[in-house]
Amino acid sequence: MNPTTIFIVDDDASHRDSLQFLLESAGLEVRSFSSARDFLDGADPETPGCLLLDVLMPGMSGLDLQNELLNAKISLPIIFITGHGTIPMSVRAVKSGAVDFLQKPCDEQDLLRAIHRAIEQDRRTRREKEKLREIHKLIDSLSPREHEVFTHLVSGMLNKQVAYRLGTTERTIKAHRRRIMEKMKADSMADLVRYAEKLGLGKPQD
CATH class of the missing domain: 3.40.50.2300 (Response regulator)
Known part of the structure; x- marks a missing residue:
């Protein structure tokens, strides 16, 4: 620097x-x-x-x-x-x-x-800018489907609600959620929500 x-x-x-x-x-x-x-x-x-x-x-x-x-x-x-x-x-x-x-x-x-x-x-x-850059890198590591699941989860939807919205099973959403947590280096859903807030994501879904 x-x-x-x-x-x-x-x-x-x-x-x-x-x-x-x-x-x-x-x-x-x-x-x-x-x-x-x-x-x-x-x-x-x-x-x-x-x-x-x-x-x-x-x-x-x-x-x-x-x-x-x-x-x-x-x-x-x-x-x-x-x-x-x-x-x-x-x-x-x-x-x-x-x-x-x-x-x-x-x-x-x-x-x-x-x-x-x-x-x-x-x-x-x-x-703060460096943290945002790191979060963007983590977000970019998600697949398109994982990104879609991530967006729904951080909006406050339950696994079964996300499954219904995406036309899949709750078990599949749980598997996506585990991979998302790993890729995002998150210890909890609260971490994912904080990341989303920093990026301006996670508004409640209709």
């Missing part, structure tokens, strides 16, 4: 440099950019870490960049730092997932605390 990186995007060179000095002094890996476009062109937003982002910049604003990342389904946590923020701006930013919205000049300890919260959020998000 790539090292955790704090990305700074701010058109104010002096503020950008002072932030970089502060964060590097705290032992953090930092990359800075003078515009949102430079960030998009020169950074890998899938890198673990977080983004310190100015709101008002020439060209693409910080809020525009936030929307760009959201539309691309990139979950890099964002901390806004601005000298021209308004309450509507901060509300919009936080509703769109920003970790914090700080005013320039911000207190160093407040900033560092916000960064550590953002890094921890990023780690949780990445762990």
